[in-house]
Amino acid sequence: xxxxxxxxxxxxxxxxxxxxxxxxxxxxxxxxxxxxxxxxxxxxxxxxxxxxxxxxxxxxxxxxxxxxxxxxxxxxxxxxxxxxxxxxxxxxxxxxxxxxxxxxxxxxxxxxxxxxxxxxxxxxxxxxxxxxxxxxxxxxxxxxxxxxxxxxxxxxxxxxxxxxxxxxxxxxxxxxxxxxxxxxxxxxxxxxxxxxxxxxxxxxxxxxxxxxxxxxxxxxxxxxxxxxxxxxxxxxxxxxxxxxxxxxxxxxxxxxxxxxxxxxxxxxxxxxxxxxxxxxxxx
Amino acid sequence: xxxxxxxxxxxxxxxxxxxxxxxxxxxxxxxxxxxxxxxxxxxxxxxxxxxxxxxxxxxxxxxxxxxxxxxxxxxxxxxxxxxxxxxxxxxxxxxxxxxxxxxxxxxxxxxxxxxxxxxxxxxxxxxxxxxxxxxxxxxxxxxxxxxxxxxxxxxxxxxxxxxxxxxxxxxxxxxxxxxxxxxxxxxxxxxxxxxxxxxxxxxxxxxxxxxxxxxxxxxxxxxxxxxxxxxxxxxxxxxxxxxxxxxxxxxxxxxxxxxxxxxxxxxxxxxxxxxxxxxxxxx
DNA sequence: CTAAAAAATTCCATTATCCGGAACACAATT
DNA sequence: AATTGTGTTCCGGATAATGGAATTTTTTAG
Numbered sequence: 001x002x003x004x005x006x007x008x009x010x011x012x013x014x015x016x017x018x019x020x021x022x023x024x025x026x027x028x029x030x031x032x033x034x035x036x037x038x039x040x041x042x043x044x045x046x047x048x049x050x051x052x053x054x055x056x057x058x059x060x061x062x063x064x065x066x067x068x069x070x071x072x073x074x075x076x077x078x079x080x081x082x083x084x085x086x087x088x089x090x091x092x093x094x095x096x097x098x099x100x101x102x103x104x105x106x107x108x109x110x111x112x113x114x115x116x117x118x119x120x121x122x123x124x125x126x127x128x129x130x131x132x133x134x135x136x137x138x139x140x141x142x143x144x145x146x147x148x149x150x151x152x153x154x155x156x157x158x159x160x161x162x163x164x165x166x167x168x169x170x171x172x173x174x175x176x177x178x179x180x181x182x183x184x185x186x187x188x189x190x191x192x193x194x195x196x197x198x199x200x201x202x203x204x205x206x207x208x209x210x211x212x213x214x215x216x217x218x219x220x221x222x223x224x225x226x227x228x229x230x231x232x233x234x235x236x237x238x239x240x241x242x243x244x245x246x247x248x249x250x251x252x253x254x255x256x257x258x259x260x261x262x263x264x265x266x267x268x269x270x271x272x273x274x275x276x277x278x279x280x281x282x283x
Numbered sequence: 284x285x286x287x288x289x290x291x292x293x294x295x296x297x298x299x300x301x302x303x304x305x306x307x308x309x310x311x312x313x314x315x316x317x318x319x320x321x322x323x324x325x326x327x328x329x330x331x332x333x334x335x336x337x338x339x340x341x342x343x344x345x346x347x348x349x350x351x352x353x354x355x356x357x358x359x360x361x362x363x364x365x366x367x368x369x370x371x372x373x374x375x376x377x378x379x380x381x382x383x384x385x386x387x388x389x390x391x392x393x394x395x396x397x398x399x400x401x402x403x404x405x406x407x408x409x410x411x412x413x414x415x416x417x418x419x420x421x422x423x424x425x426x427x428x429x430x431x432x433x434x435x436x437x438x439x440x441x442x443x444x445x446x447x448x449x450x451x452x453x454x455x456x457x458x459x460x461x462x463x464x465x466x467x468x469x470x471x472x473x474x475x476x477x478x479x480x481x482x483x484x485x486x487x488x489x490x491x492x493x494x495x496x497x498x499x500x501x502x503x504x505x506x507x508x509x510x511x512x513x514x515x516x517x518x519x520x521x522x523x524x525x526x527x528x529x530x531x532x533x534x535x536x537x538x539x540x541x542x543x544x545x546x547x548x549x550x551x552x553x554x555x556x557x558x559x560x561x562x563x564x565x566x
Numbered sequence: 567c568t569a570a571a572a573a574a575t576t577c578c579a580t581t582a583t584c585c586g587g588a589a590c591a592c593a594a595t596t
Numbered sequence: 597a598a599t600t601g602t603g604t605t606c607c608g609g610a611t612a613a614t615g616g617a618a619t620t621t622t623t624t625a626g
Contacts, residue, residue, distance in 0.1 A: 033583070034317045034613070035357045039377075046384040054574060064615045069575065071613090074318045079416070084390070085521060085562060087574080087622085091385035093414065093421050094322075099382030100439025101329040102374035107367075131376065133362070138376050156383030238368055279368060316612065317584070337603060347586045352604065354584095370603080 037063060037071055042080060042091065051088035099156065108239060109140045111278055112232075112271045116143055116243065119267040123245045123260050125252070128227075130166035131241040132174075133158070135186050137167040140241075162186060162202050163195050165217035165229030166242035169268075171202075172209040173231040173240050179206070194220045214261050215242070219249060226252040228260045230268035234276045243268050320346060320354055325363060325374065334371035382439065391522060392423045394561055395515075395554045399426055399526065402550040406528045406543050408535070411510075413449035414524040415457075416441070418469050420450040423524075445469055445485050446478050448500035448512030449525035452551075454485075455492040456514040456523050462489070478503045497544050498525070502532060509535040511543045513551035517559045526551050 044060045045052060052060075058068055072089070075081035079094035103109065112129050120127045120143035130137040136158040161167030161182075171179060188197045196202050209215045215229045229244035245260040246252070327343045328335060335343075341351055355372070358364035362377035386392065395412050403410040403426035413420040419441040444450030444465075454462060471480045479485050492498045498512045512527035528543040529535070 032357050032360050035321050035354075035361055037613095038318050038321075039361045039363070042381060046381055051388075051390070055572085065574090066576085066615045066617090067613075068615095071318075073575095074315055077315050078318055078322045080322070085519075090389060091381060093385070093416055093423075095378060095382045095385045096423070096439035097421055097441050098325060098329055098374060098439075099378045099385075100441075102376070102378045102382075103439075105334075106373060107334070133376055138380060140376075140379070156379035156381075156386075158380050158383075236368075338601080348603090349586045349588085349605085350584080351586095353586095356604095 034071075037067075038075055038080075041068070041071060041075060045081065045089055045091055051084070051086075051090060053088050057089065103140075103155065106140065107279060108241070108275060111274050112243070113141065115267045115271050115274075116141055119143075119243070119245065119263055120145075122263050125245050125247045125260070128154070128166055128244045128246060129241065130159075130164070130170070130244075131239070132161060132167070132170040135161055135182050137161050137164055137170065137242070139166075145247075159221065160186070160189070162188065163191055163217070163221040165215050165227040165244045165246070168202075168205065168209055168217070169215040169229040169231040169242035169244070170233075170240050172206050172215065173233040173237065175237060178237075191221050192219050192223050194218055196220060213265055216257060217244075217246075224249045226257065228257045228264050230261075230265045232268045232271045232275070234272065234279065239275060239279070243271065317354075320350075321358055321363075324351070324354060324358060328364065328372055328374055334367070334369075334373055336371050340372065386423075386438065389423065390562060391524070391558060394557050395526070396424065398550045398554050398557075399424055402426075402526070402528065402546055403428075405546045408528050408530045408543070411437070411449055411527045411529060412524065413442075413447070413453070413527075414522070415444060415450070415453040418444055418465050420444050420447055420453060420525070422449075428530075442504065443469070443472070445471065446474060446500070446504040448498050448510040448527045448529070451485075451488065451492055451500070452498040452512040452514040452525035452527070453516075453523050455489050455498065456516040456520065458520060461520075474504050475502050475506050477501055496548055499540060500527075500529075507532045509540065511540045511547050513544075513548045515551050515554050515558070517555065517562065522558055522562070526554065 040061060040063075041057065044057055048056075048060075054069070054072070057072070058065060061068055063071065072081065075092070076083050076089075078092075080092045082090045082092045084090060108131065109129065116127050116129055124145060126145050127143045128139055129141040130139045137160075138158050139154050139156065142154050159167065161171055171182070174182070183199050183202060186199070186202075188199075188202075189195075190197050196205060205215075209231075213230065215231075217225070217227045217229070219226055225246060226249050227244045227246035229242045232241040232243060233239060243264060245264050247256065323344060323346075324340065327340055331339075331343075337352070337355070340355070341348060344351055346354065355364065358375070359366050359372075361375075363375045365373045365375045367373060391414065392412065399410050399412055407428060409428050410426045411422055412424040413422045420443075421441050422437050422439065425437050442450065444454050454465070457465070466482050466485060469482070469485075471482075471485075472478075473480050479488060488498075492514075496513065498514075500508070500510045500512070502509055508529060509532050510527045510529035512525045515524040515526060516522060526547060528547050530539065
């Protein structure tokens, strides 16, 4: 299987980000000048299931040979891309260095951290924090029940929003027009037999989530994994995220999910509150 | 039209990387064209101890207002930088997404992983894998003794090579001329009272390390932390890295470090061998 | 081992793109 | 209202990116 190629294209961060209000409705500007071309290359290399050679990148990109070669060379020079001895390319180490800082300095994450920890202690299960970026959820933090699994395996991962608890919770906090816009960009793919596979199903599910204030994921993304999630957002919706308690199906029964609902909601509310207070326009 | 001399300046990754041979001793080339300027901005934001505003970045960079503003806007648009509501900038989420892939797909790391795990099981202590990048060591992987500390806190971190076990081990594997070049770029800073603070001291230490085939860090970087490390490298030195076993001073006594030496050296040798075999020019 | 094909890299005239000084908004401060 | 500091936009000009084609290197085939 092969993740749908279509990336969101545009940058959503925390600030201006989440609801891109005054955006020209062009959904197809393929690259903001030179930098855009460079990032497009990184995207191609990142999305590939195996290390790519020059010509492979050439075929996947729309840049002419000469141009592409120079752009790649620049990326290598900057340490964002690496040319290995076997003539294949890898994402560069410098990205790790940047990401390390991006993570540890991220204010939103720092604010949420104590609440995550508490939620983990209360439930004893794995807790995730994810933030909405276009139509995907990017996992920002995680507290694991059993630490046998490695952390990096999840943080920074981007999953489709429509089939994860955190993603659906976050979507439910978007204003209607913005939500519709994003749903329009989605590309529904069936991962399991409970996966939501149409805009209609998703909208129905979201209205239920809005009413109940919590979202479930009953093996919609990965078989054997279930969770409850709740939305996090600040007053002007410039930050839209979610938090979840996850467990293996045999432990995360309907009853258990019901039990976790209150603590998850409370943690989410607490984070929303703190974020509203500490990341206000003027501080 | 002479061979080589191809890629220049800086890019150190895995491939051609590690010994960048024919380079002018430029110390601070502030930007390879447009991309270089963009990365320079990311660097400034990453290095800052607190979130920066536009004017602060302006003062720290050598780009004129108009130029800087446009470059920053492009970065924000690409999701590599985030403009928050309080007018400060943060590194963007997209860096996390890229780094997640960069880490999980990194061939060198994947090859080393089983050896790291084994070393951790044998010693019962924390094990680090770091790769040399210029004058710094970037930590690529880590197996912790007690999993209470979070992983991300170390992976992707870049530390000066001269004051860490992994760094010194790696440096010891460089050819003399390349080593001299890099030492010339170093900026010695005293972290503790055992920190190496001059090129002479470092060279002396490195010759000892080369003889013994292992490097110590006796609280040179951080008080209370000691380790033994061994170098990893492939035949042509295009990959230069190190592996270490680390512990708190009270446990990592001289005797303990001596005990760990053999397993560390063996793990390093095994990784070097595997890397030589699997990342050969022709595969 | 040699020949042929494919892939990777370099070249260079053209022009699109980026540059950057300066003017313009927009706050916050007095 | 005046002032200062900060962020954003403009636009002619120069630089740096472009991309087609030639060259070199690597790989495959004979």
